[in-house]
Amino acid sequence: MAIEHAILVSLLEQPGSGYELARRFERSIGYFWTATHQQIYRVLKRMENDGWVDVRAVVQQGRPDKKEYSVADLGRAALTSWLHDPIEPESVRHDLAVKIRGAAFDDPSALLREVERHRQAHADRLARYLAGEDRDFGGHTDGGSYGPEGAERELQHVVLRGGITYERMMIAWLDDVLATLHRFRAER
Amino acid sequence: MAIEHAILVSLLEQPGSGYELARRFERSIGYFWTATHQQIYRVLKRMENDGWVDVRAVVQQGRPDKKEYSVADLGRAALTSWLHDPIEPESVRHDLAVKIRGAAFDDPSALLREVERHRQAHADRLARYLAGEDRDFGGHTDGGSYGPEGAERELQHVVLRGGITYERMMIAWLDDVLATLHRFRAER
DNA sequence: TCTTGCTATGCACTTTGTTGCATAGGCAAG
DNA sequence: CTTGCCTATGCAACAAAGTGCATAGCAAGA
Numbered sequence: 001m002a003i004e005h006a007i008l009v010s011l012l013e014q015p016g017s018g019y020e021l022a023r024r025f026e027r028s029i030g031y032f033w034t035a036t037h038q039q040i041y042r043v044l045k046r047m048e049n050d051g052w053v054d055v056r057a058v059v060q061q062g063r064p065d066k067k068e069y070s071v072a073d074l075g076r077a078a079l080t081s082w083l084h085d086p087i088e089p090e091s092v093r094h095d096l097a098v099k100i101r102g103a104a105f106d107d108p109s110a111l112l113r114e115v116e117r118h119r120q121a122h123a124d125r126l127a128r129y130l131a132g133e134d135r136d137f138g139g140h141t142d143g144g145s146y147g148p149e150g151a152e153r154e155l156q157h158v159v160l161r162g163g164i165t166y167e168r169m170m171i172a173w174l175d176d177v178l179a180t181l182h183r184f185r186a187e188r
Numbered sequence: 189m190a191i192e193h194a195i196l197v198s199l200l201e202q203p204g205s206g207y208e209l210a211r212r213f214e215r216s217i218g219y220f221w222t223a224t225h226q227q228i229y230r231v232l233k234r235m236e237n238d239g240w241v242d243v244r245a246v247v248q249q250g251r252p253d254k255k256e257y258s259v260a261d262l263g264r265a266a267l268t269s270w271l272h273d274p275i276e277p278e279s280v281r282h283d284l285a286v287k288i289r290g291a292a293f294d295d296p297s298a299l300l301r302e303v304e305r306h307r308q309a310h311a312d313r314l315a316r317y318l319a320g321e322d323r324d325f326g327g328h329t330d331g332g333s334y335g336p337e338g339a340e341r342e343l344q345h346v347v348l349r350g351g352i353t354y355e356r357m358m359i360a361w362l363d364d365v366l367a368t369l370h371r372f373r374a375e376r
Numbered sequence: 377t378c379t380t381g382c383t384a385t386g387c388a389c390t391t392t393g394t395t396g397c398a399t400a401g402g403c404a405a406g
Numbered sequence: 407c408t409t410g411c412c413t414a415t416g417c418a419a420c421a422a423a424g425t426g427c428a429t430a431g432c433a434a435g436a
Contacts, residue, residue: 002283002422009290019384032282039423041386064384064431076293083294086302087283089309092354094220095190095275097347102197102271104340105264110272121277151372152292158368159285162361166280169357173350180346184339190392207414227393229416252401252414 003043004052006033008071008079011053013152015070018044028156031129031163044069052078100177108181115181119174126167133160191231192240194221196259196267199241201340203258206232216344219317219351232257240266288365296369303369307362314355321348 010021010029021044022037024030047053052075056068071079096118103111137157198209198217209232210225212218235241240263244256259267284306291299325345 002281005283005290006286009286009293012293013289017384018386022384029286032280032285034279034281036424037384038386038425041384045386060383062432063382066384079290080294083287083290084298086305087287089306089313090282090284091222092220092278093222094278094350095193096278097220097350098194098197098217099271099275100347101201101340101343102193102267104343105197105200106268106271108339114274117274118277125277151296151375152289154368154372155289155292158365159288161364162282162285165357165361165364169353173353176349176353177346180342184342187339205414206416210414224394225414226395226416229414233416248413250402251412254414 003033003035003039004047005079005082006035007040007043007047008052008075011069011071012076012079013156015068017058017066017068019066021069027132031160047075050074103181103184108185112178112181112185115174115177119171119178122167122170122174126164126171129160129164129167133157133164136160191221191223191227192235193267193270194223195228195231195235196240196263199257199259200264200267201344203256205246205254205256207254209257215320220347235263238262291369291372296373300366300369300373303362303365307359307366310355310358310362314352314359317348317352317355321345321352324348 006025006029007021010016010024016024018037018041021040022035025033025035025040044053048055048069051072053069054072056070057065058068059065096115099111099114137153137160194213194217195209198204198212204212206225206229209228210223213221213223213228232241236243236257239260241257242260244258246254246256248254284303287299287302325341325348
């Protein structure tokens with residue numbers, strides 16, 4: 001099982017609607033898990049049927065009403081049980097690596113541009129992460145915002161540091177790839 | 189599209205049977221793409237119907253006969269076309285990161301063991317990668333083996349270096365996670 | 377008022393991936 | 407000669423995920 005647990009964690013950190021969850025999956029949680037809104041609504045419905053979450057209709061002004069979900073006891077229990085279950089170390093899926101090995105059988109120039117694009121995308125993500133880190137975990141104690149505190153905050157931070165480390169690694173590796181491709185092209 | 193291209197690249201590097209491909213997906217290609225044999229056989233059949241690959245029955249002694257697949261012109265063209273198509277930077281799926289954020293709502297001791305297990309798994313993988321690097325790309329010119337040469341070899345190497353860099357990063361990050369969890373536990 | 381855009385929710389279809397099961401040849405050890 | 411293991415291929419059922427489409431409230435500006 002999978003996305004259910006990411007949703008449970010997100011709802012424990014902060015109850016919210018499907019729409020809000022979808023937006024969190026574009027940032028924060030999205031650093032290590034992606035999900036479309038269709039998927040989220042579908043899973044939320046199932047979780048509601050299974051009694052994992054409670055729903056509350058929230059009337060809003062100036063925008064459509066929404067359904068706010070929060071974690072029910074059954075959901076909390078399901079999460080705890082999952083947290084105690086060992087999981088397999090993730091298996092990666094790197095299309096780009098396939099392309100790189102495929103470049104041996106093709107003109108490398110197109111790949112060069114592709115790798116540069118990816119490098120840029122990772123540099124952008126890194127910048128976003130660093131901005132987020134400064135905003136949410138920078139030294140300043142923002143009296144106005146009510147973010148999570150203590151352990152919750154520290155654990156969010158260490159996960160974000162993971163994202164930052166990952167992006168830095170990718171950039172370094174893509175530089176290695178670029179250098180290799182340039183060498184390869186020069187040889188022809 | 190996805191696994192088709194990984195298979196095409198693998199078959200270009202070296203023709204082989206479904207069984208052999210499945211084993212490559214446990215090593216080499218498996219560093220950045222996973223696939224079960226069921227999946228591979230299914231896709232190979234489709235690729236054969238589409239004329240992407242050619243089949244040749246190979247009679248073997250001491251073991252069951254096999255079907256050796258190699259890339260046909262149509263497959264080669266399909267690969268080239270894919271190589272020239274831009275792809276989206278991969279989206280990650282880190283169950284462990286979900287668990288780490290979930291640990292804020294649970295006893296962290298269980299997670300501590302889990303993270304240590306993962307750290308060990310990554311250290312093991314790193315050791316395997318490094319051994320493979322030494323074997324296949326170490327300075328020695330092994331006159332007896334006929335590995336790929338030139339660009340193909342260099343590109344395989346840079347992908348392997350990516351795997352090595354990734355595992356090193358994961359180990360470093362998991363150490364950070366462990367330290368954070370220890371601190372969290374000490375605070376209680 | 378018409379269009380654009382954001383909030384908000386959802387269905388239907390298709391593709392992909394996973395799990396379980398089944399078959400079969402041959403080797404080696406007990 | 408039976409059991410276990412490796413090679414080798416495949417089907418069927420199911421679960422998960424992605425893609426496309428549809429609806430609707432409300433606001434702001436052209």
